[in-house]
Amino acid sequence: MSFNVEDDNNDTYDEEGGFQADKDIPFSKQVLVMSAMRKCLEAGSREMRSGYFNEKSDKNGNIIRTYIEDTRKAFIESVETLEMIACADLKDVQAEIDQAKADLMNEYDNLCNAELKDWTTANIKVKQARWNQGIVYREHYLSTSLPYYQEYMSEEVKTARKIFKIIMKTISTSNDYLGEGEISG
Numbered sequence: 001m002s003f004n005v006e007d008d009n010n011d012t013y014d015e016e017g018g019f020q021a022d023k024d025i026p027f028s029k030q031v032l033v034m035s036a037m038r039k040c041l042e043a044g045s046r047e048m049r050s051g052y053f054n055e056k057s058d059k060n061g062n063i064i065r066t067y068i069e070d071t072r073k074a075f076i077e078s079v080e081t082l083e084m085i086a087c088a089d090l091k092d093v094q095a096e097i098d099q100a101k102a103d104l105m106n107e108y109d110n111l112c113n114a115e116l117k118d119w120t121t122a123n124i125k126v127k128q129a130r131w132n133q134g135i136v137y138r139e140h141y142l143s144t145s146l147p148y149y150q151e152y153m154s155e156e157v158k159t160a161r162k163i164f165k166i167i168m169k170t171i172s173t174s175n176d177y178l179g180e181g182e183i184s185g
Contacts (some may be wrong), residue, residue, distance in 0.1 A: 029085075033171065036082040045074040047129055048157055050150070058156050072157050079160040082167060093170050097163055104159040108152055115148045 051070030057063055083097070086123045090097065114150065119127070119137040130136070142149040 001184070024056075033082070033089075036078070036085050037168070040075070040078045040082050043071065043078040046071045046075075046162065048072045048075065049151070057159050072153050076156055076160045079164050079167075083163060086171065087166060089174060090167065090170060093166050096166055100159050100162050100166070104155060107155045108142075111142060111148045111152050113144060115142060117176065118146070 028147055050072065052068050054066045055063055056066075107112055116137070116139075122130075130145075133145065135143050137143070142152055
């Protein structure tokens with residue numbers, strides 16, 4: 001899939017070719033923000049699933065491992081990139097974004113405590129089975145093999161969506177972005 005973003009100064013961003021602009025035309029932040037917003041929308045509209053390796057063999061019998069990306073992490077990273085690009089325009093809503101992140105960290109702490117309780121109350125056979133699978137407890141870390149990590153990732157996606165909504169609302173009402181460019185697909 002390809003898309004072009006163009007503003008009134010003929011600055012363009014082509015997904016395959018990157019930014020292209022005339023030498024005399026200044027950099028356009030609006031085009032960059034619109035491009036990042038488009039990436040967020042594309043990443044957020046996909047099925048949210050964890051990454052995994054797909055294995056298949058070639059005609060010679062060699063195993064070829066292909067990593068299928070974690071779409072949740074791709075969406076979260078695209079929102080963080082948008083926030084980074086638009087940070088100067090988010091001063092009025094930064095407290096709201098920080099609160100969403102603080103709520104996520106509180107949820108992370110709660111899940112870490114729940115995993116600790118699970119480890120401390122589990123009988124020795126359950127612990128032994130986990131150790132045999134390479135699952136160990138580390139303080140203030142979530143094991144990716146236990147359900148607490150999946151629950152955290154779900155919360156992190158919800159928080160990224162919340163932050164994206166805040167940014168969209170802020171940018172859509174900002175005079176700096178109204179009528180500055182268009183996204184064509």
